[in-house]
Amino acid sequence: MSISAQNRSLPDWFTRIRTRQTVLPRFQRFEAWSYANVTQLFNTVLQGLPVGAVLVLEVGNQEPFLSRTIVGAPETGERVTEHLLDGQQRLTALWRGLHNNYPDRTFFLYLTDDEETGQPYWVDSIARWKNATDGDYRPFWANKPSEQWARGAIPLDLCAPGDNAVTKFNEWARKAIADTDEREKVKDRIWAIRQIFATFNLPYLSLPVTTQKDTALEVFLKMNTSAAPLSTYDIVVAQVEAGMGQSLHDLVSEVRKSCPDIESYYPAEDVVLYASALLHDKPPSNATYMEKDFGTMLVSTWEKLLKGISSATIFLQEERIFDAARLPTDVVVPVLAALWAEAPDGLDIEGRYRSVLRKYIWRAFFTNRYEKSTNSRSLADYTEIKAYLGKSRDAAPAVFDEKQHPLPEIQELVNASWPKKKDRLARAILALALRQGGYDLADGSTVSRANLPKREYHHLFPDAHLRELEVPDDKIYRSLNCALVTWRTNRNISCKEPERYLAERRAAAELGEADLVARLASHLIPYQEMIQGDYDAFLEARARLIHTAMQEICGTTKVDANIAPSLQPA
Known part of the structure; x- marks a missing residue:
């Protein structure tokens, strides 16, 4: 061939x-x-x-x-x-x-x-x-x-x-x-x-018509899954070891040992390269990593970098973002690591860091800040936020600019797809809901890193029920129709319509209706629209709840006074 x-x-x-x-x-x-x-x-x-x-x-x-x-x-x-x-x-x-x-x-x-x-x-x-x-x-x-x-x-x-x-x-x-x-x-x-x-040329390799089917499949698999070229990280490893006499593999192993949770969000070797570039005010790109003195720079700020990675991981856990599958955009991870590396310890100034970085990550999640030019924008955000947290407090970072990066409108929230997909806005909606507590609808347990493997993506309005109503799949699989619940709760609810399974929960819950309302509210789920069974009204009501919570955490002042009743019993 x-x-x-x-x-x-x-x-x-x-x-x-x-x-x-x-x-x-x-x-x-x-x-x-x-x-x-x-x-x-x-x-x-x-x-x-x-x-x-x-x-x-x-x-x-x-x-x-x-x-x-x-x-x-x-x-x-x-x-x-x-x-x-x-x-x-x-x-x-x-x-x-x-x-x-x-x-x-x-x-x-x-x-x-x-x-x-x-x-x-x-x-x-x-x-x-x-x-x-x-x-x-x-x-x-x-x-x-x-x-x-x-x-x-x-x-x-x-x-x-x-x-x-x-x-x-x-x-x-x-x-x-x-x-x-x-x-x-x-x-x-x-x-x-x-x-x-x-005039753009897109060249191609051509397998002849005589190629056997099994041979074509073998080539396809090798082209798509088995190729293992030398990575940028492998090259940087060689440069560090040649120039510094130290093993970058050993240094990254130190990251994994001191901060084992980092790999739940981002590969340790990649966050080391990315955050190190930011700490030295350089774009996180292959060109930077290939610079002759990059290994020297990386080692020179190693202890600071370790602190930053550890603090960034703890911060994400505090925000109840548990892993990469629930992370709307992973660009924030190395930026957080670089910024926390610079943070002073304790009292009010650490509190200011936490407040500003909270606003930063949620605006990154809910806006299109990182849908384009991620390398230059992550460097700009690191530089501008670091200055904002220091002496230049009047110059707000671009990521906070409503005109450049507006928050989504209610209808955009309604349209957001299923959060199990790699969709930024869909995951942002789920992440914000989990931040409220995410109590299971049946057993009342709060979602955590430890019990996350036992949680499943649950259709609040079951997909079988909506299909009976001839609702199209793309409308069934909406982020607003999703909550993380235990697998037992998911199996128990099955294809029951909301009014029925909520009635079962009310009857079974020791505290009655108030307890059920609180569990739904911990996901920013509107109670009244759930029991009424109107799917469109439910999507609209939950979008408004998410919209208000989003505005509050992103530092805007717009609050819809008509939202609170959706969380209350009739």
Whole structure:
């Protein structure tokens, strides 16, 4: 078997996807990238950097595997000529982003300098949603060219290669940009950006049509699960040992011994590299780790770093964030480690650190602060928060800026998906609920690190019950419909409607209804809407409870006075 390497431009890939010549074998996992991954890919392409080669299997008269099209692509077309074995996430992101066909997201191009790379343009995205009475998606400004341009935002699909995008851009520009000279300048810039996409080369390795099915599967598995290239950490280990005569493996073992819980949140070796870079005011990137004197810097602040990692872990436990599976964004872990490394011990000043860092992590969880440019933003947050905690208390960090990073609106909370997925907002909602105590609905035990393995993700309105009501799956699997309960409670509730299983709890609880209300309140679950059984009203009511708690912990002053009754018995 021979594998040939070939070049293919992005427009050629798009043609093959559009005509269904290139499809996916059905055994591949589905689209898995976060919007942050998609954004990063587009900004990599705009920098003119490669994104790696993909792998295809040539197809003859008969497809060797059952297949499906890339998400968002036409499902009918010409004869299938190749199966995409590796590269699904990249090609799906490029296709969907440049066609703007994500249902709950819109990607925009901004013609300003990128804060991380210095590039004169960059890509980011915004969440989209509809209320029940809306005719169009919110936020409404994102539907109007003039308001898009007022924010410096150009829909990314207008930058796609092809004549259709040119026509669409010209129509958009006439509506968006009143000044003729400015419009022509923007057209010239968009033409240049369109050329970047039109000439972008995504190379591929091709397995010949004669490749046996078992051989193709073996190659697929090796490409996806068995490759073990030398890691950045391995290289840094060698540099430290060569330059300092000390073993970085031994130092990281010291971290695991003195702070064993850190690995519940973040790999010990990675947090050591990341936090060490921040402590020396350097971006946490491979370029920094590969610097000749990085090992020397790391060792020079070792004791401080140990203190910071330990304090960060304790702080996360105090906030009742128990592990990586319940952590909305892991970027906060090394930033916390670096900031706690600088913290004084005891009394009021330590209290100030705790208050500011609490606000920091919850704003990081609930806003899009780390969906883009995580390296530069984590360094900026470390630098700005450290200054804010010191003498420069008037200069609030960017992460606290409501205009740059607004907290989600109630409908965004309603739409947040199931928290078992790697969805930041969904996990943030669950984390905030657990912070209230998370008492089990039946036995009354509070959720803890020790009993977490015995807890399960429970549908407050059971999925079987909602399916009987013909509620679609994406609406059943909402973060607001989730609570962590013991496996016994989950089995006992099974598919019972809320009114029935809450009646059973009321009858069984020694303290009666008041005890049950308190247990629900410890998850920020509205009692009245639960017993009434109106799922939409329940989602809305719980979103308001979460919204109020979110605003309070994130340091805003907006509180909805109509929320408290939802936690009370009728």
